[in-house]
Amino acid sequence: MSAIETETRDRIKRQIGNNTVLLYMKGSPDFPMCGFSGRVVQILDALKTKYAYVNILENPDIRATLPSYAKWPTFPQLYIQGELIGGCDIVSELHQKGELKSLLENAQSLMDAKPEAALATE
Numbered sequence: 001m002s003a004i005e006t007e008t009r010d011r012i013k014r015q016i017g018n019n020t021v022l023l024y025m026k027g028s029p030d031f032p033m034c035g036f037s038g039r040v041v042q043i044l045d046a047l048k049t050k051y052a053y054v055n056i057l058e059n060p061d062i063r064a065t066l067p068s069y070a071k072w073p074t075f076p077q078l079y080i081q082g083e084l085i086g087g088c089d090i091v092s093e094l095h096q097k098g099e100l101k102s103l104l105e106n107a108q109s110l111m112d113a114k115p116e117a118a119l120a121t122e
Contacts, residue, residue: 008065015120016079020107021051022120024066025076028055036088037076043095049104052120081107 001009016022021044027033029041044051056063056075067073070084078085080103085091094100 004061005065008061009069012062012066012069015052015054016082019052019079019120020081021049021104022079023051023053023076024056024062024079025053026055026057029053033057034075036074039088040076040078040091043091043100047095047101047104054120080104 023029023037023040023044025032025034025037025040027037029045032038032041054062056066063075066075066077070077072084072087074087076087076091078087078091085094085100085103091100094103
């Protein structure tokens, strides 16, 4: 593993550890660059979720490394309390079953006010 890949893996590990709810996506919550990322943002916003995000289009090192790190090949990727929940299909299914709301409540990320999204902290 190269030094850059090791550094990127460490960065990913810090992002996941420092953000209760983290979405790796194409684009930003205000301007999703793919339908799948947009759908996950809609779900999180509908649940009034406070979450962090990483735009993988602006972070090619993360885009290249995260699939092998997570053992999940596609984007978006949603993490709650350090655990990979999945991509758009799984998040949609969990939302329809009401299970996503429970996961977010347990993570204390549901807000009373407008949903909030911020760049991930490292």
